[in-house]
Amino acid sequence: MKIGFIGLGNMGAPMAANLVAAGHEVAGFDVAGVTVEGVETVNSAADAARGRDAVITMLPNGEILRAVYGEIVEAGQTGAVFVDCSTVDVESAREVAEMAQRAGLLAVDAPVSGGIGGAAAGTLTFMAGGSDEAFAAAKPLFVIMGQKAVHCGGSGNGQAAKICNNMILGITMIGTCEAFALADKLGLDRQAMFDVVSTSSGQSWSMNTYCPAPGVGPQSPADNAYKPGFAASLMLKDLRLSQQAAETAEAITPMGARATEIYERFVDQDGEGLDFSAVLPWLAKPAG
Ligand code: NAD
Secondary structure, three states, rough: EEEEEOOOOOOOOEEEEEEEEOOOOEEEEEOOOOOOOOOOEEEHHHHHHHOOOOEEOOOOOOOHHHHHHHHOOOOOOOOEEHHHHHHOHHHHHHHHHHHHHOOEEEEEEEEEOHHHHHHHHOOEEEEEOHHHHHHHHHHHHHHHHEEEEEEEOOOHHHHHHHHHHHHHHHHHHHEEEEEEHHHHHHHHHHHHHHHHHOOOOOOOHHHOOOOOOOOOOOOOHHHHHHHHHEHHHHHHHHHHHHHHHHHHHHOOOHHHHHHHHHHHHHHHHHHHEEHHHHHHHHHHHOOO
């Protein structure tokens, strides 16, 4: 396939490289002038979109995504599939899908989980929203860049799935960190705490797979001085998107709101550049 790739950052660059390695012809554009081996560098987003069978975007936020779609939908070739893998607000995802469809294109919102490691290894999970036809057209690309793609329904539903998942993750990580901090004060050994909770009803991915306590459980960013992993600032971004969506949809999410406040304080005080599980040493500090 001829593929255009717009946004060659931490995630986009290795994803584009995997498409090249699978034998596709990839043309790439990034405002920062990033180049990726094997990817033909073009001079504009419109050039990356023109004459391609598929166009993938991997951009920082909804505002930039809408601006980029304003430049690329007219350049798109009729019937091409436009796949946005950025994490953005549900409304922007639906707006750009409509722009693409009006221009005779297929549109899929397909945010990912798996982070930079998953992007490099080609093991991302895609949460996709769009028509059956659009999902089918994008699927061969998901198979190369990831290990799983779930079709979640119409346009915007991929983003909806992503922010609901990450709202749970933020809440359970804070709960897990709070419980460790409480256990410390009660004189309960962290290893004993892990052994009980990871096999009891308090278990979660945050405890069992990504334990925030160093030296306990499987290897995680806690064992690497809380180097991300999944940065606290990205968790904050996703929690804010969840609250924006909850407000628009009039959904009641008090724990999501509280988790957002806690990550705002954490990132502001201590958490910039750290993994989102570093809430544990922050909460466990004597001053709290
Ligand atoms: P990044 O900042 O490294 O990359 C974004 C790239 O987009 C940058 O290289 C930037 O120069 C480029 N860009 C900005 N405006 C542009 C424009 N108008 N035209 C072309 N290029 C433009 O970010 P990232 O970590 O690669 O994340 C990308 C997206 O993936 C974000 O929406 C993020 O929330 C999401 N995401 C990231 C991770 C992660 O672990 N990094 C995990 C899951 C999802």
